[in-house]
Amino acid sequence: MEKVNCPACKSEQTENIEFCKNCEFPFKGTEKERAIHIGKFINKKGVLFDSGDSIERSQQILYGIAGINLLFMIIGFFSIGSDYITIIINLTITSIIAFCGYKIMENPIRYTIIPLILLLTVYTFNLIFDPTFFTRGIMVKLMIIGSLIYSIYLIKSAEKFKAKYNVEK
Structure with a gap:
């Protein structure tokens, strides 16, 4: 045959x-x-391209968060004179987010979930210790969290499509 x-x-x-x-x-x-x-089929296959775009946007968001965090950390250190524990915690968080942005193309799910959990944890601690900080920039925070969650959804949809139809890209 x-x-x-x-x-x-x-x-x-x-x-x-x-x-x-x-x-x-x-x-x-x-x-x-x-x-x-x-x-x-082509319409369904569009999820692969949407997923790729979403990963790139997530990478840009993570780099942006890391950059802004670093900038505010430097400004805070020189103007307010933050204590070393706060600087070390912020530097660790910023480094993890930047690292996840760098590695996101290798394993998109893992390197999107890690900063998402980290950001949700930071926002939760901010809500507990300083409720006024939580409400400042709430729309930006919601857009960041929503974008990362939507990116995870698209990545999972693309994985399902690839598994179902046995395609790579």
Whole structure:
């Protein structure tokens, strides 16, 4: 039996089948049915591109947070004279966030969840110890947290798509 590649998912199939075993492309369907299936498949495949864009945005957000944190840490040190424990804690948090931004392309889920948990922890401590700090910049904080959560959602959706249709990108 000869092998043919599915026009939608590109997986190898035997020539005399009605539907692709991978994506259910209708080999013996009408031209319209095949076109509709390919259109739907391409639409579903868009999650891969959205996921890639989301990872890049998350990387930019993490670098931005690390940069702003570093800037405020330097300003606070020279103007207020913060204690060394605060500086060490802020430097550690900033370093972890910057490191996650650097490594996010290698393992997007892990390096998005780590800073998300870290930020939620910091925001929780700020709420407990200084409730007025929590409300300052609440929209920016919500946008950062929401963006990281949405990025995780897109990454998981892309992983499901890759697993279901056996595609890489």
